Amino acid sequence: MTTDQAQPRYDRRAASRVLAGLARPGLFAAIPAPGDTHIEYTCTPLRFEPGSHLTLSQRLYLERFMPPCRPDQVTSATHRVAWTDSDGIPNTGHIRDGGLGPIVPIAVRETALRLWGALAADTALAQRISALRPDESALLAGTTTDHEPVDIFRVGIEACGRALAQHALLARSTPYRTPVEFACGMRDSGIFGAVATRWFWELQASTYRRGMIPVSFAAQSDGSVRYTAETVATLRAMKDATIADAHTVMRRATTTEGLSAPAAIEKYHDELDLISRQYALLPPGTRPACLAAMPHRLDDDHYSLLPVVVEHFVDLFRDTLTRLTVARIPAESEPGTGDDLAAADQIFYVPDMNCKHCVRTITGVLESMRIRVHDIDLISKRVVAEFRSPRNRHRAFEALRDGGYNPALTRAAVAATASGGTDTAV
Template identity: 75%
Template structure:
């Protein structure tokens, strides 16, 4: 079904209710444990700038998009890993040597895949989606970045996984000493709710890709953890700065230049895309709320998507983390010489996770005169016309500067182990 742009309506609470009605009683109830598997990964240390604990990419992102956050408020990963998941898709992640190691990002990815599989085979959910009215679809079109309900839920599941893996950079400052203890601790400490209410979307996605987090924990008497007061104040300031910048761009476009809202978004796509165009549409004085975290009364009962999903996510993660065997292997360095074969037009961007990423990656490549023929959000595969190995190398460097980690390694699925 196709909904025209003029039929769309920006309404966060209405969009949240549409999603809650689709999700209730709970998403991914049929998620199954995958087979035991052996997953190989490569590992490389992050290289901070001289005299700093941050890399160049981290420092540049901090200075441009995280004001007024200070460098001393940011924790960086010590290592980046790369692996191929059980669906044969390349991935990258980060960990800190003082924490829980590579098991958290790898098990997190397998948990996400299990939930995605359950989502895609949920016939009742597919039926409810098919029954959406034009008005309901128009609300999703006008309010959300990913307009199809399946895509919205899929990205939301992945965001929950990112939150777990990213906060694991801080595990050494918590009472939790194993991946299972940490996952349960994050759930019981309501950290996912804090991410939903304190962070904004682009901050979480971009800092995750760069292996950094601007958070500190304060341990409570009951053994749970909370964001420190300094963290809460900084996150609020960053979000307010982001909203103000979005409003400034939209106000200039609609009042000074006389553009309509849709024309303003089209003209200032890059600026508004980086800081989320939804914030530009918020009424003055309004603060955004996560659609999954909003509470609703449905059939006389209180319902919110986030806590139900996080319970299921945590349960699966704890089980999956015990079923994986990890093995570090040596990485092959990519050569920058020789001819570029036709099949070498394809590469993978493991940390591409939403339509914003698709537009950013496409825009980066096209700004270099590189035509993008195919970009698949599910498999993370991109096909582009590189002029030479050197041209591809420079394009990859530009993507890394944007916070992405492209790879040319051919995917090979994780090895399933026979359960006896």
């Protein structure tokens, strides 16, 4: 029988040091030079509940997972945008009327792709990873959701982009009037570090997918911005509540139900914000810390991974904007709910699938509806599932949207099926 003692070691600081050691000699040494890129996007208004500035999905998530955050503390996007990136992968993002526009989420995605390309091309990094000791690899496996170092770096890059695009919903309350000014202002104001230390992981991922942000900015006399005192207090309260919930579930599972810690995590993993390694395995009285934000002393020098990623991301985002043009096209409607499905119609994409936690959640939603999942590829965001009919697929997509995801059909499937649905943004 598997015991807690037999499980890989859980140690966030030690795992952070392993990642810092891999990154310290240099990340992103060979960033691919892009050509000019033109991207077309669709733009669909969000559907708010009557008398509210929130959608149904936003309100439900707020009520279930964000106490004591109030609705008036949340800013919502006004539109959802969808596009296919330069790698041919469908994407979705959110924007707000009067803000910086769709070029921000689109440029964020293109920036992430270039940095991912640099990781893939970094042979020195690959050699350092292959030289990891077995205990170091086991440490990452026991501590992080994504176990492979390159996957962890990729998720960190994507989280950096999410923070930039999500906070752009607040651009009108800042002194920054262009995407470049906003990105540099976010960096210089330390907002990326604030997200890493004050938010909890699932809050950022889930609110981003839903087009909402539970913070407010206060402009400073030096031209920077900071979170308001109320924002800081609310983020702390939400984080503490999430940790407390995770410990409650863990105590019940390990005492009343007699499960080991790994078995408890396995059983309750689908309670997204309530149980995960990040919270449930923390010793009492401690707080989860972002692995990239932890400082270390390496080679007689102080080193932290987060500032390195942020600096590269902002610089590359600025460069990407000079080579990127975007244009709006009419939105495609969803296919109808008839009786027939071709083999190609079993394929769809989940643009806001960010990590293995998302893969597990999406699989759980589909399998709970007795829909067999044949394949999920995190890189291409591609899912192959055994839908029984167009109606069954339509209901599955609605269930995924209720979970904050925005499934997208292939263009071939859209073109081949008579339109009869409506664009939905929740």
